[in-house]
Amino acid sequence: xxxxxxxxxxxxxxxxxxxxxxxxxxxxxxxxxxxxxxxxxxxxxxxxxxxxxxxxxxxxxxxxxxxxxxxxxxxxxxxxxxxxxxxxxxxxxxxxxxxxxxxxxxxxxxxxxxxxxxxxxxxxxxxxxxxxxxxxxxxxxxxxxxxxxxxxxxxxxxxxxxxxxxxxxxxxxxxxxx
Amino acid sequence: xxxxxxxxxxxxxxxxxxxxxxxxxxxxxxxxxxxxxxxxxxxxxxxxxxxxxxxxxxxxxxxxxxxxxxxxxxxxxxxxxxxxxxxxxxxxxxxxxxxxxxxxxxxxxxxxxxxxxxxxxxxxxxxxxxxxxxxxxxxxxxxxxxxxxxxxxxxxxxxxxxxxxxxxxxxxxxxxxxxxxxxxxxxxxxxxxxxxxxxxxxxxxxxxxxxxx
Numbered sequence: 149x150x151x152x153x154x155x156x157x158x159x160x161x162x163x164x165x166x167x168x169x170x171x172x173x174x175x176x177x178x179x180x181x182x183x184x185x186x187x188x189x190x191x192x193x194x195x196x197x198x199x200x201x202x203x204x205x206x207x208x209x210x211x212x213x214x215x216x217x218x219x220x221x222x223x224x225x226x227x228x229x230x231x232x233x234x235x236x237x238x239x240x241x242x243x244x245x246x247x248x249x250x251x252x253x254x255x256x257x258x259x260x261x262x263x264x265x266x267x268x269x270x271x272x273x274x275x276x277x278x279x280x281x282x283x284x285x286x287x288x289x290x291x292x293x294x295x296x297x298x299x300x301x302x303x304x305x306x307x308x309x310x311x312x313x314x315x316x317x318x319x320x321x322x323x324x325x326x
Numbered sequence: 327x328x329x330x331x332x333x334x335x336x337x338x339x340x341x342x343x344x345x346x347x348x349x350x351x352x353x354x355x356x357x358x359x360x361x362x363x364x365x366x367x368x369x370x371x372x373x374x375x376x377x378x379x380x381x382x383x384x385x386x387x388x389x390x391x392x393x394x395x396x397x398x399x400x401x402x403x404x405x406x407x408x409x410x411x412x413x414x415x416x417x418x419x420x421x422x423x424x425x426x427x428x429x430x431x432x433x434x435x436x437x438x439x440x441x442x443x444x445x446x447x448x449x450x451x452x453x454x455x456x457x458x459x460x461x462x463x464x465x466x467x468x469x470x471x472x473x474x475x476x477x478x479x480x481x482x483x484x485x486x487x488x489x490x491x492x493x494x495x496x497x498x499x500x501x502x503x504x505x506x507x508x509x510x511x512x513x514x515x516x517x518x519x520x521x522x523x524x525x526x527x528x529x530x531x532x533x534x535x536x537x538x539x
Contacts, residue, residue: 281531
């Protein structure tokens, strides 16, 4: 039973934050980009959300935006909170949070490589993480055509084709009835 | 260790001869690989028999199939009874098992390890990923056809092949070696330029020597 939800305090400190509940132990928050680090710091230092579970991004190509999601966990109250923010898709830059959690630097390095989101000041953020010598647009962006790139680059073996099972068996068993 | 230890300098050998050393330089031979001509047929037959009965595998798990190696080398399937054993370094091994999908980053390490192995050397490729990409057929970072980058002796199909299938693949490899068909290293030397062109096409930051051993 949770009597004091995290919602009450947050709205007084951050009036811009948009808070909604999914379950008793899972909350969502949305906040403008400029106040995100302040909110995350507040959640860590005051509310006891000590554990950074994940930092990930979503490409909303229709809105020309990236969504960044910081999932935090309160290990004592067993509550998760997902803090979301939107950043513009052109020249995306975000403040780093590696001073709060050291492991965030690895997430930020990966986001830099996979989505092209820059985190100035994050340690080793310009070093290649998985893709060494990548010279195309970042592969997790939705305008990157993975299939086309793979077919052009990696020597596809001929003979790989798919059939509609119904049509294929019909043609094979009753070749005359078409 | 101080900075002066890293500088280029001349030292005296125990025999009293001056030697120039540069600690920051890698010392390796980068001469092109050569085709090894077979010796007398009867000797070659004997050598092939000996090679086939003593397959030393490089312990380099490149993909998910590395997990199939553990039951293979432990008592349940016990590959050691067939003369197959795992070695920690490319210098001591003759068989390279590419166990599953290969990302471009891993391929770079695989090529370096393969080139450091001694002749004759053989490659076994596990799983459908090495044949045509498998479930990673549209991935931006996984190669599709291993035989464009390394000469493959035996493909073992499956996703992943069970240890029994890998043992059967080893039997097939032994058969090929005894027939004198395990010529992967010579194939690599003959078509060296073609292999290098394919490798350099996908490894875009080529920061290693063309051939090193």
